[in-house]
Amino acid sequence: MLASKIETMEKPNIFDEMTGVNGDDIRAPYTDFNAWFDGEEPARLRKKQREAEDLFRLTGITFNVYGRAAASERLIPFDIVPRVISGREWARLSRGIEQRVRAINAFLYDIYHRQEIVRAGRLPAEMISKNAAFLPQMMGVSPAGGVYTHIVGIDLVRTGPDEFYVLEDNARTPSGVSYMLENRETMLQMFPELFARNRVLPVSNYPKMLRRSLAACAPAATSDKPTVAVLTPGIYNSAYYEHSFLADKMGVELVEGHDLRVVDGRVAMRTTEGYKAIDVLYRRVDDDYLDPLNFNPDSQLGVPGIMDVYKAGGITIANAPGTGIADDKAIYSYMPDIVEFYTGEKAILQNVPTWRCSEPDSLAYVLDNLSELVVKEVHGSGGYGMLIGPTATKKDIETFRRKLKLRPSNYIAQPTLSLSTVPIFTRSGLAPRHVDLRPFVLVSPDRIDITPGGLTRVALKKGSLVVNSSQGGGTKDTWVLEE
Amino acid sequence: MLGKTAGGLFWMFRYLERSENTARLIEAGLRIALTRSGSTDEEWISVMQTAAVLDGYNVAYDGVVTRDQVIDWMLRDRDNPSSVLNAVEYARNNAKTVRTALTREVWEAVNECWMSLKSALARKVAERDLPHVLQLIRQRSAYVRGALHGTMLRNDIYNFARIGTFSERADNTARILDVKYYVLLPSAMAVGSSLDNVQWQTILRSVSAEGGFQMAYGQDPRPREIAQFLILDRRMPRSLAFCIEKMRANLGYLMSDYQTRLPCHDLAEKLALQTMQSSIDEIFDTGLHEYIQLFLKDNALLGQQIEVDYRFTQ
Numbered sequence: 001m002l003a004s005k006i007e008t009m010e011k012p013n014i015f016d017e018m019t020g021v022n023g024d025d026i027r028a029p030y031t032d033f034n035a036w037f038d039g040e041e042p043a044r045l046r047k048k049q050r051e052a053e054d055l056f057r058l059t060g061i062t063f064n065v066y067g068r069a070a071a072s073e074r075l076i077p078f079d080i081v082p083r084v085i086s087g088r089e090w091a092r093l094s095r096g097i098e099q100r101v102r103a104i105n106a107f108l109y110d111i112y113h114r115q116e117i118v119r120a121g122r123l124p125a126e127m128i129s130k131n132a133a134f135l136p137q138m139m140g141v142s143p144a145g146g147v148y149t150h151i152v153g154i155d156l157v158r159t160g161p162d163e164f165y166v167l168e169d170n171a172r173t174p175s176g177v178s179y180m181l182e183n184r185e186t187m188l189q190m191f192p193e194l195f196a197r198n199r200v201l202p203v204s205n206y207p208k209m210l211r212r213s214l215a216a217c218a219p220a221a222t223s224d225k226p227t228v229a230v231l232t233p234g235i236y237n238s239a240y241y242e243h244s245f246l247a248d249k250m251g252v253e254l255v256e257g258h259d260l261r262v263v264d265g266r267v268a269m270r271t272t273e274g275y276k277a278i279d280v281l282y283r284r285v286d287d288d289y290l291d292p293l294n295f296n297p298d299s300q301l302g303v304p305g306i307m308d309v310y311k312a313g314g315i316t317i318a319n320a321p322g323t324g325i326a327d328d329k330a331i332y333s334y335m336p337d338i339v340e341f342y343t344g345e346k347a348i349l350q351n352v353p354t355w356r357c358s359e360p361d362s363l364a365y366v367l368d369n370l371s372e373l374v375v376k377e378v379h380g381s382g383g384y385g386m387l388i389g390p391t392a393t394k395k396d397i398e399t400f401r402r403k404l405k406l407r408p409s410n411y412i413a414q415p416t417l418s419l420s421t422v423p424i425f426t427r428s429g430l431a432p433r434h435v436d437l438r439p440f441v442l443v444s445p446d447r448i449d450i451t452p453g454g455l456t457r458v459a460l461k462k463g464s465l466v467v468n469s470s471q472g473g474g475t476k477d478t479w480v481l482e483e
Numbered sequence: 484m485l486g487k488t489a490g491g492l493f494w495m496f497r498y499l500e501r502s503e504n505t506a507r508l509i510e511a512g513l514r515i516a517l518t519r520s521g522s523t524d525e526e527w528i529s530v531m532q533t534a535a536v537l538d539g540y541n542v543a544y545d546g547v548v549t550r551d552q553v554i555d556w557m558l559r560d561r562d563n564p565s566s567v568l569n570a571v572e573y574a575r576n577n578a579k580t581v582r583t584a585l586t587r588e589v590w591e592a593v594n595e596c597w598m599s600l601k602s603a604l605a606r607k608v609a610e611r612d613l614p615h616v617l618q619l620i621r622q623r624s625a626y627v628r629g630a631l632h633g634t635m636l637r638n639d640i641y642n643f644a645r646i647g648t649f650s651e652r653a654d655n656t657a658r659i660l661d662v663k664y665y666v667l668l669p670s671a672m673a674v675g676s677s678l679d680n681v682q683w684q685t686i687l688r689s690v691s692a693e694g695g696f697q698m699a700y701g702q703d704p705r706p707r708e709i710a711q712f713l714i715l716d717r718r719m720p721r722s723l724a725f726c727i728e729k730m731r732a733n734l735g736y737l738m739s740d741y742q743t744r745l746p747c748h749d750l751a752e753k754l755a756l757q758t759m760q761s762s763i764d765e766i767f768d769t770g771l772h773e774y775i776q777l778f779l780k781d782n783a784l785l786g787q788q789i790e791v792d793y794r795f796t797q
Contacts, residue, residue, distance in 0.1 A: 059587075060579070060594050235579040244582040254583050258797060259487050270486045272639065272793040273741055 015160045015420045016432050017083065023432075027161075029084040029481055032197050037081075037430075045080060045425060048190050052078050055189075061182055063238045063469060077474035078183060079424040080190070083435060083456040084198075087483030093156070093164060093439070094450045096348030099339060101152050101441050101448055104171055104326045106342035108148035111325055112138045122337050127330060132379060135287060135322030137294060141311055143320045145217040145445030150282070150318035151210070152441040153177075153454075156349070158420040165352045165417065166335070167436060171327040172319060173284050176455040176475075177440050178242035181206060181249075183455075183477040199482035201452035206440065207249035209449050210282075213442040217316050218279040226279035228252045229269060231260075233285050233301045238470075243284050257285070262305040267315045280316040281306075287321050329378045329412050330356060352417060358409035366413040367404065370397050373413040375404065388465060390416050419465060422476065424458060434459045436467050437478065453478035488581045489643045490795030495577035495593070496647035499624045502570040502600075504655040505557055506620040508534055511689040513613070516550065518681055526685075527553045533655075533662045533689070536565050554613070559604040567620055568604045571597050584640045588630040596623035639740055642733040643793075649733070650786050653726035656713055657782065659689050661775045667706040668771065683709055690721045710771065711763040723778060724758040730785070731755040737793075745792040750785045754778075 015021050018030045026034045053075060056062070062073040085093075110116050111134070117123045128134050153174030155167040184203050188195060211228060218226035232243035234256050247254035259269050260278070268275035283290065289299040294307040309315050325331065331338075333354040339347040355362035355373075366373060375387040387400040404411055421432035439454030456476040457467035467473040512530040516523040527548055531537035540548075540556050540563070559568040575597040582590060600623060608616050628648075635641045660667075666682040683704045687693045690713065699718065700708045715724045731751040738748050766774045790796070 057598070058591050058594060060582075060590065235576060240579070244579070248583040253485055253488075255485065256487070259485055261797075270794050270797065272484050272486050272489045272737075273743070274794075 014418050014432070015158065017158070017420050017422045017435075018430075019423075019432075021160075029086045029089075029479075033082065033084060033194070036194060036197065042429070046427075049078075049080050049425060052080065052186050052190060055186060056182070059182070061178070061241055063241065076179060076469045077460060078186065079458060079460075079474050079476050080187070081423050081425050081430065082187065082194075082477045082479050083422045083437075083458075084479045084481065085453065087201075087481050089162075090452060090480040091483075092162075092348070094452075096164070097154050097439055097441060097450055098448050099343055099345065099348050100154060100166065100169070100335070101149070101443060103335075103339040103342045103347075104152065104169060105146070105148050105443060107338050108171075108320070108323060108326050109142075109146065110342070112141060112322065117338070117341055120341070122341050123331075123334055127334070128325065131325060131328060131330070133322075133324035133328045135325070137307060137311075138320070138322035141320075143217070144219045144313070144316045147217050147318075147443050147445060148320040148323050149326070150214060150217060150443055152443065153438045154349075154441065156437045156439070157352075157417060158435075158437070159417050160420075163350075165350050167352060168329065168332060169327040169335070170438070171323040172286070174438070174440070175239045175242055175284075176438055176457075177206060177451075178245040179475050180440065180451070180453070180455045180478070181245075183475055187477045198479065200479045201482055203451050203453060206451050207246060209442055209451075210246065211250040211252065213444045213449065214280045214282055214316075214318055216444040216446070217318065219313050219316055221313065222279040227277065228280045228282065229255045229278045231255055231257070231281050231283040231285055233289070237284075239284065246282070255281075257299075257301045257303055260303040260306075262303065262309055265309060265312065265314055267303055267306050267309050278315060280318060282318045287324065290317070290321060329376055330358070330409075333412060352414045355413040357404060357411040357413060362413075363404075363408045366411075367401065370401060372416065374416055375400060375411050375413045378410055378412060388416070391463075391465075416465070422456070422458065424460065424474070424476075431462070433462070434465050434467065435476070452480035484584070484639050486794030486796070488584050489639070489793045490790065491577040491581035492584060492640060492643040493647035493650070493789070493795065495574050495581065496644045497651040498570040498574035498577065499593070499596075499627055500648050500651040500655070501565060502567045502574070503621050503624040504652070505534055505565065505567050505570070506617045507689055507691060508659075509554060509557055509613075510617050511685050512553075514688055515681060515685050523550070524548045529662050531557070533658045534565060535658065536563050539563050551607075555607055558608060558616070568600065571600050571623075586630070586634040588634040589627060592623075592627040592630040596627055599623060637736075639737055642736050642740075645733045646730055646789060649726040649729045650782065650789075652721055653723055653730070653782050654779065656690060656721050656723055656726070657775055657779045659686060660710070660713060661772070661779060664772045664775060667710050669706070669767075680704070686713070690719075692719060692721065695719060707763055707767065710766070714766065714774075715758060715761060715763060727751070727755050727758055727782075734789070745788075747785060747788040747792045750781075750788050754781050754785060 013021060016023055018027060019025055020027055056075050056078060062075055111128060118125050118128065149171045151174060153170035153176065155170065156164050157167050158164050180203060214228050215226045228250065229252055230243055230247040232240060232254055244254055253269060255269050260267055263275045266277040267281065268277045285301050288296045289301040291302045291304060291307045292299045293304045310317050333356050335351050336347045355366050357363045357366055366375065371389045373389045377385040387396065419434040422435045423430035424433045435456050435458045437454050437456050440451050442449040456478040457473050458476055459465060459467045460472060460474045508530050512526055515526050527550060528537060531540055531553060534557060536557060543556065543562055544552055556563050557566060560566045561569060563569065575593055578585060578590060578593045600620060603616050603619055631644060663682065663686050683706065684693065686709060687696050696704065696712055700712065712719055713722050716722050717724045717728060719725055734748055734751045738744055
């Protein structure tokens, strides 16, 4: 019966989170969903799917596509089949995430202070000194509350019932949390009955927690009700919707660089009643653009002099400048060591095995096995500039080989994992598609909060491994069931 | 509130008001073209003058006036900053900038306004579709206004939105009078000639007030009454007196909210007092045209002063 509804797997041994490895089972977390789905009319679901898209468009949950016409706004496709994670699976995952995030913060403190990890010989010095993501201006700076990464997104992939890997850490300005929240809202509106049958852990208090967590990191000298603001590059930025969404839900001002200036040693925003000091700035602007006086002098997006105020303790910038050194793809390969070094424990979450092309032996191996590997630019993001060996043409591989030989240290390589799938709803019923997961983590001086679930991105094209929204990926609501 | 947000609200509602007024002017122009045989070029020129888009048109079309070109220029030409399509897009961009100040209803109304007009104006509008498209423009702008009234707190956000609306509306009504004042002068032509009747009707139609006028003044329009109605009648929501009184009141709320009196408050009160104390006879005695031109200038100055006083820009 299932076979008629579920497209057959193209490859054996791929773990489907709903139907297992052979596609002939219904795994426990999906039992209720499956029963509900079986009783639904496909025509009604298709109508619901269209309704969801209309709703997203009306609400303006769109993203701007770079490199296209200025006014080009697109929806991220939303799939109505939830991705379901059991409470037990989540408990282990969240322990691993918390451990990793603690290590990342300890690592950042160390890198910008005594660099014990380098002294201990666990990380080569040039990984720091020659890294573009390392910010010398941050040396000796201690952010309020000791927090560097107030908001972290950890990208996970899964290959089996208990096998999760960290694909990458996002310690700069991770995005996507608004989709996590809107996806849940949409599902609640469309299928309230599903939530009556399943006890799904809520995500809706994320904005409140974000605000609390940001306020908790205000500079010591500020009042007991710190002023928080979100800094956006503006309405043409691809994630502008999310910036305005978060400011709105937190009840704080959404500012742009030209709203701000340094007044009396504080960063202040221009209000209808004059300049008002800001205590915590949740910036969604990259380090480079943050301060034209200290970084890129051409930046129109930042605030001249904000770094000086920051170093003097006049403002908290979240995330702290220079956190990119922790999510750099070359540093990534050292993460298991980093976790162990700072926590004294083995890393709970596995890294994907990674070859650093800067090392001659690794490079030789990678060049010999290009058609089997995924090769990524160390500083790339958004799925651009990478080679997916197994699906690439011979020509692509040869082009990439030349690039790789030219600047080996610019690349890392990883094996292609058989990523898990979760069904999506298509015209011909359910069909398995590869997914990843980005849980969102909030760090305060005294606690770490992980919102249950996170953003599930799904490659909508059959067989595709690329889940990035800029390249045809979609999203799903992600459920963590109460134990 | 951020100064930028105040400015965004002000301009969002100015542009929405502008899109609606442009649709009305086109309707009035179409109507006069229907009732007139022979050339209607002069009428279309005065329509564009009223909308302040004539100079741009002459550059774009080498001064050749045709009905279809004029309508396309006013509705959807990207090179015309005041075309309906541009105005609605600017309104929405401003709404995006001030998104956190708006209720979901207001944001969705303006977003839907943009989506539906973008699709309605994607191609040149065929003659038979014009009435529907013009109605759609007015309707969409009314939805936003309705959402504003029905869902927004009466605070500074609301006041800046309203000030933008009335600043644009006062400007629009004054421009209609500025371009057409001569048909209201006693010396213009034999009073009651059929041409004047058409012109007078056009003026009333440009402000959607034929019915309202009739209700207030009876069947036979007389020029002095029309002027009275559009300039001084405070029952009429598009009259100069009504608009300036609203601006004064909304600025007054801001003054008490913020507990700060600013130069724009003096200007608004002076302007409101002037209209309140004028009579239509005085206005005609001192010169209708001069009066209107002075009002246009004062209204523009008031807008600029508000922008400075509330720090819309750096």
